[in-house]
Amino acid sequence: MNIKAAGAEYALKYAVQRDHGDRAQLIDGVIVPESRPWSHEAAAHSLRTQLSTRAAEPGCVIGSGNLDLPGSPNWYVPDLAVVPAAAAKNADALLPDQTLLIVEVTSESSAETDRQVKRRRYAEYGAPLYLLVDRQQRAVTLFAEPGRLGYTKISGPLPYGTSLRLPDPFGLDLDTTDL
Numbered sequence: 483m484n485i486k487a488a489g490a491e492y493a494l495k496y497a498v499q500r501d502h503g504d505r506a507q508l509i510d511g512v513i514v515p516e517s518r519p520w521s522h523e524a525a526a527h528s529l530r531t532q533l534s535t536r537a538a539e540p541g542c543v544i545g546s547g548n549l550d551l552p553g554s555p556n557w558y559v560p561d562l563a564v565v566p567a568a569a570a571k572n573a574d575a576l577l578p579d580q581t582l583l584i585v586e587v588t589s590e591s592s593a594e595t596d597r598q599v600k601r602r603r604y605a606e607y608g609a610p611l612y613l614l615v616d617r618q619q620r621a622v623t624l625f626a627e628p629g630r631l632g633y634t635k636i637s638g639p640l641p642y643g644t645s646l647r648l649p650d651p652f653g654l655d656l657d658t659t660d661l
Contacts, residue, residue, distance in 0.1 A: 508555060508556055508558075509558070509595055510554075510555060510556065510599065514592075514595075519589065521617070522561075522587050522617070524660075525615055526546075526561045526562055526587050528660045529562060529585055529613075529615070529656070530544050530562055532654065532657065533562070533564060533583075533654070536648075536651075536652045536653070536654045537564045537582075540566075540582075540651045541567050542564050542566055542567060543564075543566075543567045544562055544563070544564050545562070545563060545565070545570070546559055546560055546561055546563065547559070547570065547575070548574065548575035548576070549563065549577065549578055549581070549584075550575040550576070550577060551577075551578065551603055552577070554603070556603060557575070558600065558603075560584045560586055561585050561586050561587045562583075562584070563576075563581045563584050563585070564581060564583040565580060565582065566580070566582070578603075578604050578608055578609035579607060579608030579609060579610075581609050581610070582611065582652075583610070583611040583612075583652070584604055584609045584611070584612050584613070585612075585613045586613075586614055587617060587661075588617050588618055590618065596616075597614065597616065600612075601614065601625060601632070601633070604625075605625065605629060605630075605632045605633045606630055607628075608628050610627075610628065611624065611625070611626050611649070612624070612625040612626075612628075612633065613646075614638075616639065619639060620641060620642045620661075621638060621639035621641050622639065622640050622644075622646050622656070622661065623636060623637065623638030623639045624636070624637040624638060624646060624648070626649065640658070642658050642661050643658060644658055645657060646658055
């Protein structure tokens with residue numbers, strides 16, 4: 483990327499964060515304000531609760547902080563991400579490959595973006611695990627082994643109520659009943 487393009491990318495991402503704070507994302511150059519219903523938050527909370535003990539063991543934190551995708555007009559705010567505490571400590575934004583797990587919970591307005599665009603981008607930027615909680619289809623899918631052409635290992639979609647095994651470092655069977 484040339485310096486002029488890098489400067490424009492930085493300016494756009496800075497403007498989004500300055501004007502919208504942590505309540506907006508930049509998806510393929512389009513500013514997308516965040517508004518999450520309580521049913522969405524309940525699903526995220528269920529996952530956060532299940533993940534919390536396992537995330538603490540390897541020294542990680544769970545949050546919904548900013549993820550930058552350098553060289554692209556994208557700035558994501560995932561519903562949950564599990565990241566090493568040391569990486570998160572002084573970071574304004576992390577890269578997807580600095581996470582251990584990214585979780586997106588769909589809403590009517592974000593379902594196709596979460597299913598297609600974010601899945602492709604998270605793989606491209608090396609997020610090792612991407613968990614899609616599809617509330618419209620009442621199913622969960624775990625994507626693993628990222629590459630430039632997408633994820634090469636897919637578990638699901640599994641209907642709610644089915645246990646989903648998260649690989650190491652989690653080694654956890656997620657209960658999807660209450661999503």
